Every structure is written in structure tokens, then in C-alpha cells.
Amino acid sequence: MSNLKRTNSDDVDFINLVTLLDLDLKIRDGEEHTFYNQFNKIDKIKHVIVFYDNDVALGCGAFREKESDSVEIKRMYVHPDHRKKGIASQVLAALELWAAELNYPYTVLETGKKQPEAIALYEKSGYEIIPNYPPYENVENSVCMKKTL
Template structure:
């Protein structure tokens, strides 16, 4: 797997984000399950893609700058047939490395109560459950996590 930084508007990034949103819509039964402000080119500091040995983009993830040395993981996704390939781990570690290079000291994220696979992945990756923050405060279906860098 090769990880590379791309623009938010990159065609593969847009394709993978659309697939991520479609999967979330199926799990939650709604097109708009985003409790907070959806990420955009204006507020995502970095966006990464994972490419397989054939150069096919199979996963993605980005970071939103929350200020005060804190970032938020956004739009983590790996194609279903590529899960278990370590693509998600490589993306997340590359995001953490990028955050450290910017002087950030922690990363936060939100996932939902219908995503036990995501909860397992983030917990295995060293993220610990925290009280819901920001737009997720008071949202019962949101589960928030944080990792000190």
C-alpha cells in the first residue's frame, strides 16, 4: 500500500467519500446522519488516499483542524473488499504523523453506535472513549474518541 496526500477535490477522494457516505446512509437509514458540520475543502487540513500495488485508490481519511493543537479525523473509509489489508491502519498512522509534524498534540473523532467495526478499529489503534465534544455533545448515537500524540 502506498499513502499519498491529495486535494479534497481529487476524483478518487470524491469517489471514496461518496461510497463512505452511501455505506453510512444504509447503516443509519438516512442520507444525512452527520451530527456536525460536514467536512469540506475549506476546513480539511490534509486528505490522504491509500493505493494498492496496482495504483487503485482503496481507502481515504482526512483531518480537520479544531485549533489549540487538536485535530479531528474525518471521512475514514476503506473499500469493503480491501478491509483487513491494513489500509486503514496505514492511513490513520500517516494522519497521526502529519498531525505531529504540525505540532498537534491530540486527535479526536466521532463515530456512530451502528459502527462497531469502527469502534473496534479505533480502540485497537489507541483511541480512548471521551465525552462527546462540539457538535456531537448530546447526540446519543455519537461515540467520541481521542488519542494523545
């Protein structure tokens, strides 16, 4: 049985999944990893979703307030053995619902050109590419996106 849990960045399952995410991104991003990693700290994140199947944490995502009218989707990850099962879509939808409940009119996010599956997920979920926002405005690998909730 699967379920989604609302939690925060102190959640051990979230921390463990983010550790796997960072290992994956270190390989994908190569030399650029140090730049990106400085913006991916997970301390004090109040809005985290963890996806479970039979009490095993398989995926996660989070958001932080970006501006007074938007949140930034962060730390989206699904364990490689469980991809292509709709888990990321469920996590993203749960994050968007939570943001809407908190009266944020839209979400933004940054992903990388070296993550085509992430770009495809976001486009399928209604996100549109926008000009890169700070601190990514001059980063060739970055793709910034926005969705009205």
C-alpha cells in the first residue's frame, strides 16, 4: 500500500533520499555540482513530501517560499529502482496542493539540461520554461520553469 506523508527536513527518510539524490547529481552535474550544491541545503525546510510503498520511502520532494507569491520546488527524487511508476508525479501534485492550500498562486523550479526525465515530468505536469531566475540566470545548464496553481 502506498501513501504520501507531509513532513519537514528533519525527517530521516527524506534525509536518506536526498543523500541518494546528491550522489546522482554529483555524477550528472560533474564540475558544476559544487555550484548547484550550495543552493540545495535541506536544513529548515518546512514543507516536505515523502512517498512510501509498504512503509518503504521511495521518493520525495519539497518546497520553500521563493517570494511572497511563489514557492520553489526542491529536492525531487525517486529511487532508480522505482522510476516510471508515477511516483514523482504524485509527489509533485502533493507539493502543488500543499502550496495552493497555503495560498501561493504559483510554483517555480530549477532543473538541469542533464536531467531530461525531470524536464519531461515538469512539462507533462503543466510547467512552462521561463527565463532563468537568480542565481541561475547565467548558468547554461539550468532550466527554470513555472506553473500557475
